[in-house]
Each structure stands twice: as structure tokens, then as C-alpha cells.
Amino acid sequence: MEFKSxxxxxxxxxxxxxxxxxxxxxxKLDRSQAAFEAWRKVPLTERCGLIKKAGQVLRDNVVEYAKMITLEMGKPILESRAEVNKCAWVCDYYAENAHDFLADQSITTDAEKSFVRHDPIGGVLAIMPWNFPFWQVFRYAAPTLTAGNTGLLKHAPNVFGCAQQIQDVFTKAGYPPYVFQNLIVHHDQTEHIIAHGGVRAVTLTGSERAGSAVAEIAGRHIKKTVLELGGSNAFIVWEDADINKAVKTAVTARMLNSGQSCIAAKRFILVEGIYEEFVRKFTKAVKELKSGDPMDEGTKIGPLARLDLADQLHKQVNDSIKMGAELLYGGNQKGCYHEPTILGEVVPGMAAFDQETFGPLAAMIKAKDIAHAFELSENSNYGLGVTVCTKNVEKAIRCAEKVSDGAYFINELVKSDPRLPFGGTKKSGYGRELAKDGIMEFVNRKTVYAKR
Structure with a gap:
């Protein structure tokens, strides 16, 4: 079988x-298993040095790697460079913090000595998506490899060029052979890979359907999973917000990567007193975004990664309009390109409210008051993150308990940061990546208890 990019x-x-x-x-699977036995014995100091070198390889080759991202999935080139540099950041983060994260944890009991140590578990399979083809991999690989596990990557077929470059990063950094391997396989090989004795866990970033299927397979083989799935993030604007700042943040939150992000703001829930002003200013800002060739440094909106993705978004737009949504701007599609689109008067029951919209579509939703805004926010099967814009930060902090999502950002778009745990609730998945939580997902927290 051949795969075309x-x-x-x-x-x-x-x-x-x-x-x-x-x-x-x-x-490859057998060699991964054999490589683990040697890799787990490599001192942590040396493993930290290698992930640090991987970060430098990324910085040294940012132009080459960013070009591949843009060519394969259409991300605007400036965003592709930022993605590669963010990968270098996560490598640096674990190089600097892994010793503290993996240190023995002493616990006082009736034993002479009792503590928890952190051992690697083996091979970890990563099933990764195309929308952030480098970042999604490195936020798993940096902690997982540094903890002493081996890595196996099953990437999305339309970004196999990126996948090969990622393996080359680890080779250039000096990692031993077979510690990290790229697998060019069809998804029908997934169960065969998970069943292998050397694969001890699976992490998947992707659709709800893919996550459910992989979790079911892993469950049959009693292997741990971490799932980061879809999202329909709410962007809530209170009446006291600085509307100009909120609009600026909102445009980035929705249109970054041409809207192809699980944590993008998708439902703009606006307290009715500022609805008209926000929508007017947001629409004006979106109209000023330049669409075109993603290799052009001035381009802000490129094509969607595949034709079927653009077709799906276009259907969601039209279905919502048929149910009463107001087309305020855009709505047109040409091939893989879907122009930025704004729908007004969106309510529950419409595709633009209920479904994940993976592209440059902004749904404007009117709330009666703050309580109603949180009620609308919670009216979702997803739970990745929520943004609240307000001048009353202390009140917003107190409202954090009203949100069941995995993240709650005030006056900022929801984003991943190596220093903070990242993950969702409900149908957005389970488990956490990044920070200390990310490295703890794939270690054996082993209790050691000693008496004389």
C-alpha cells in the first residue's frame, strides 16, 4: 500500500x-521491545541531555520542518515555524524538570523506609493527528522518552513527511536506534500493534470515533490509554469586558490554524448587552484577515487540510442556516478552502452549537446573563476548555467551579503550555499531557516498603 501526501x-x-x-x-515492534531493556538503564541525566539536544535540532532546522508542515496540511508558514519552536520548548522543559518529577517520593509509614519510585513501563504507541503534526508528537515524546520508555508513532497518513522528519530529529540528537520509531501503516494495523507484548500503553489525539475505537481495543488487551479528543470550546464575554481586547483574543482563538484545532474557541457566548458590539467588531477583524497561499508570510487563513474536511464544515454551516442561524459573513467554499464564516443567533440544536466545527466558523450565541452563559457553555458533550472575558477577574476565578472542562482561562484563549497539565473531560477524553502530569501518565509508580 502507498500513501500520497x-x-x-x-x-x-x-x-x-x-x-x-x-x-x-x-x-520494528520487536526492536522497540529490545531497545527498551537497554534504554531504561540509561541514566536520567543522559536522557535529559538527549531531549535537550532534540530541542536544539528542532531550532536548527525550523525552516525545513515548518515548510513540510505547511506543504502537507496547509498551515500558514509563520504558524508552522511557531509550532516547531514550541516543540523545542517542551524538550527544554522536560530536560530541566524531569529529575524533580521522577524523584523518589518518601512517605512516612511504620516501615523503616517507604517510598514511591518511578519506573518506565515499556513501549508507548502514539496515534497522532495532522492538525499540529509536530507539536502533538513532541508533547507526548518529550516526557515519555525521558522517563525511559520507547516510542512508536502512527501518524496521520497525510503528514507522513512530518512523521519521517520527527524520527530524524531523534536520530540527529543521538538517540540509540529503535528508541523512537515512525510506523508507516494503515489504521487497520492498530490492534496488531497494541497487542504486541512490547507495547504497554497508547496515547491518541484525534476524533471521538477514533478514541473510542482505540480505547476499546486497548481495553481488551488491558493496556492504558490517554485520549485527547474533540472540543467545542466556549468563549464567554461578560458585559464589563474590554470588547476590543476580547475581539482581538477571540479572532486568534477561532482562526489560528484556519480554525483546525480541538481547543479553538468555537461557540462565542455573549451576554446580550454587548452582543451587537462584539459581533460587529469581530466581523470587521475577520474581514481583514488575508487568505491565500500558506507559504506566503502574510497569509492568515489557508486551506483546510483535506477536501472532506472542508465539505463537512460547509455542510454544518448550511445545516445551521436551515435551522435559523443568520449568515453574517462568508459561507463559501472552493475545494479545500473554506472562507472564514460567522453565524449569528446560533442556539442549541444547530450543528454550529452541538457539533465540533473544525475550520474557520464562528458561532455567535446570545446569553441573557452570566448564569445563562455558563449554562450554555455546559450544554456540550465536550469538555476541553472555556475562556471568560471580563474586568472582574476575582469574580471570574470564583466561577471556575461552574465549568466542568479541563481548562478555564480568563482573558486569554485556551492554549497548551508545557508547564501546565492539558486534557479534557466528557467526550473530549481523559488523562493529562504536559507538566508533571504528562510524565506521570506512562510510569510505574512503584511502592517500596522496607523493614529490618
Whole structure:
């Protein structure tokens, strides 16, 4: 089987990749298992040095790697460079903090000595998406490898060029052979890979459907999973907010990566007193965004990564309009490009409210008051994050308990940060990435108890 990587902007082929044969895949899995036995014994200081070198490799090759991201999935080039640099940041973070995170935890009991130590568990399979093809991988790989595990990457087929470059990062950094391997396989090989004795856990970032399927397979084999799935983040604006600042934040929160982000603001819940002003200023700002060739440094909105994604978004727009949503701006599609679109008077029951919209579509929703705004926010199957814009920060902090999502940001867009745990609730998945939580997901917290 062959996989073609196609530039969504012009339809040109970027690369051609041949799937591993069954024998080649078996060999890679066996070598990963064997490599773990040696890698786990490498001193933590040395492992931290290697992830630090990986960060430097990323910085040294940012132009090359960013170009591949843009060619394969259409991200504007400036955002692609920022993505690669963020990957270097997460490498630095774990190089600097892994010793503290993995240190023995002493606990006083009736034993002479009792403590918890943190041992690696083995191979960890990562099933990763195309929308942040470098970042999604490195936020798993940096803590997982540094903890002493080996890594196996099953990336999205339309970004196999990025996947190969990621493996090259670890090779250039000096990692031992087979500690991190890229697997060019079809998704129908997933159960075979998970069943292998050397694979001890799975992390997946992707759709609700993919997460459910992988969790079911892993459950049959009694293997741990971490799932980061879809989102329909609420962006709540109170009447006392600085509207100009809120609009500026909102445009980035919705239109970054042409709207293709699980943590993008998708439902703009506006207290009715500022609804008209916010919508007017937001629409004006969106109209000023330049669309075009994502390799052009002035481009803010590029194509969606695949035609089926653009088609799906267009259907959600039209279905919402049929149910009474007001088309305020945009609404047109040409191939993989879907122009930025704003829908007004969106209510529950419409696709733009109920479903995850993966593209440059902003749904404007009117709330009677703050309590109603939180009620609308919670009216979702997803639970990744919420933003609240207000001048009353202390009141907003007290309202954090009203939100069941995994993140709550005040006067800032929801974003991932190596220093903070990241993950969702409800159908947005479970488990946490980044910070100390991220490295703890794939270690054996082993109790040691000693008496004479």
C-alpha cells in the first residue's frame, strides 16, 4: 500500500510513502521491545541531555520542518515555524524538570523506609493527528522518552513527511536506534500493534470515533490509554469586558490554524448587552484577515487540510442556516478552502452549537446573563476548555467551579503550555499531557516498603 501526501493548497503531490509489510512491522515492534531493556538503564541525566539536544535540532532546522508542515496540511508558514519552536520548548522543559518529577517520593509509614519510585513501563504507541503534526508528537515524546520508555508513532497518513522528519530529529540528537520509531501503516494495523507484548500503553489525539475505537481495543488487551479528543470550546464575554481586547483574543482563538484545532474557541457566548458590539467588531477583524497561499508570510487563513474536511464544515454551516442561524459573513467554499464564516443567533440544536466545527466558523450565541452563559457553555458533550472575558477577574476565578472542562482561562484563549497539565473531560477524553502530569501518565509508580 502507498500513501500520497497532497498539498491542500494546490493539489500537488508532496511525497509518496510505502506501508510497512507485516514482517517489517513485526521487526520494528520487536526492536522497540529490545531497545527498551537497554534504554531504561540509561541514566536520567543522559536522557535529559538527549531531549535537550532534540530541542536544539528542532531550532536548527525550523525552516525545513515548518515548510513540510505547511506543504502537507496547509498551515500558514509563520504558524508552522511557531509550532516547531514550541516543540523545542517542551524538550527544554522536560530536560530541566524531569529529575524533580521522577524523584523518589518518601512517605512516612511504620516501615523503616517507604517510598514511591518511578519506573518506565515499556513501549508507548502514539496515534497522532495532522492538525499540529509536530507539536502533538513532541508533547507526548518529550516526557515519555525521558522517563525511559520507547516510542512508536502512527501518524496521520497525510503528514507522513512530518512523521519521517520527527524520527530524524531523534536520530540527529543521538538517540540509540529503535528508541523512537515512525510506523508507516494503515489504521487497520492498530490492534496488531497494541497487542504486541512490547507495547504497554497508547496515547491518541484525534476524533471521538477514533478514541473510542482505540480505547476499546486497548481495553481488551488491558493496556492504558490517554485520549485527547474533540472540543467545542466556549468563549464567554461578560458585559464589563474590554470588547476590543476580547475581539482581538477571540479572532486568534477561532482562526489560528484556519480554525483546525480541538481547543479553538468555537461557540462565542455573549451576554446580550454587548452582543451587537462584539459581533460587529469581530466581523470587521475577520474581514481583514488575508487568505491565500500558506507559504506566503502574510497569509492568515489557508486551506483546510483535506477536501472532506472542508465539505463537512460547509455542510454544518448550511445545516445551521436551515435551522435559523443568520449568515453574517462568508459561507463559501472552493475545494479545500473554506472562507472564514460567522453565524449569528446560533442556539442549541444547530450543528454550529452541538457539533465540533473544525475550520474557520464562528458561532455567535446570545446569553441573557452570566448564569445563562455558563449554562450554555455546559450544554456540550465536550469538555476541553472555556475562556471568560471580563474586568472582574476575582469574580471570574470564583466561577471556575461552574465549568466542568479541563481548562478555564480568563482573558486569554485556551492554549497548551508545557508547564501546565492539558486534557479534557466528557467526550473530549481523559488523562493529562504536559507538566508533571504528562510524565506521570506512562510510569510505574512503584511502592517500596522496607523493614529490618
Amino acid at each position: 497532497i498539498n491542500p493548497y494546490n493539489g500537488e503531490q508532496v511525497g509518496l510513502y510505502t506501508a510497512l509489510t507485516q514482517a517489517e512491522l513485526a521487526e
